[in-house]
Amino acid sequence: MFKLLLIEDDSTLFQEIKERLTGWSYDVFGISDFSQVMQEFTMINPDLVIIDIQLPKFDGFHWCRMIRSHSNVPILFLSSRDHPTDMVMSMQLGADDFIQKPFHFDVLIAKIQAILRRVYNYNTEPVALKTWCGAAVDFEKNTVSNDKGMVELTKNEIFILKLLVEQKNKIVSREDLIKSLWDDERFVSDNTLTVNVNRLRKKLDGLHLGQFIETKVGQGYIAREESNTYDA
Template identity: 80%
Template sequence: MFKLLLIEDDESLFQEMKERLTGWSYDVYGIQDFNQVMQEFAEIKPDCVIIDIQLPKFDGFHWCRLIRSRSNVPILFLSSRDHPADMVMSMKLGADDFIQKPFHFDVLIAKIQAIFRRVYDYNTEPNILKSWCGATVDIEQNLVSNEAGAIELTKNEMFILKQLIEQKNKIVSREELIRSLWNDERFVSDNTLTVNINRLRKKLDALNLGQYIETKIGQGYKAREEGSV
């Protein structure tokens, strides 16, 4: 049974979500003390975290930043605010998805299921090591390493890199990446993919690999091999 941690201070909404999610066979936890969020996170060890932005003490961005400093667990943001900057900020901090309140419960379930398929299913593949531009890509550990060092990617970043290097030297359309990553492109902002690609490329720059992820304007993205055009 997957464990969900809901960092939500609206008790009525929390109870409603807990009841509905429990009905889908998820093990649901809430925060008892908003002064002890990280301690409770460490004790629960959730498989996915759902965070509201507006919270007592500190906002959801603060907790996302702290969680990301310790874990690559999938993070889904909830927000009653409709400013696009909130979605951009959540993606830059390493969140996996974003839902605007009020939301239809079927959308929440679809997003959670998509996250679990993406994050936990593909790690069972026997071929977990891939070679690209002289680097070793460890899909299971979310690590990319070469003679310049090693970097750790989030689940989303690794999934995107995996999709691109499996079709290296070919252009992968934005639509194909969105469908593969989120399963249903109706539920995701096009800007979310851009943020993830930019974050991935910036991390790869530390290994002198960022230049090999190319943007093809109006077409998509390509993972190029060294020496190829």
């Protein structure tokens, strides 16, 4: 598990990003004392640093200089400022990438994965775990969890959810779902498919996710992905 140090003083934004990254199997740490960033950096020894520019005590550029004087750990900057010089400055200080706020989480995770693959020559694509609408979907444990709790799914339910989530925001036909379940030696008739999808929705309702599985009459089903854009 990669260790990520998120140097962000906005506690709400920090928690939102931490929850999403934890769902991707990253171990996320924060800073408790912004006058002691280097001490905490040394203690945590992260594999990647994500750092905001506007911070208390000293700005992100200062801490980037300090980190670079001791380590070659990859650094990804976040910034709510729109100064073009911010990106230039961050790169000159040795940052690996830069994201302008507001940003979509998919962009953040893509940049993190690209950096980790490049620096550590490691395939960061999780095999058994995916995130969907802010929830962690574990295909090995057959569970879905978010801040509302956790639900356990049957084999058929997790298999259906897997097919839908892997093609989120796209319609998956009833025929394709049934064929995939047949190929997996779990024959599901058209009526049984409807029952399984309804049971899946009912369980997901406990996590406030049921509405994101939509029925497209005469076509099939679609797993919607809610928008997650961070402005802070």
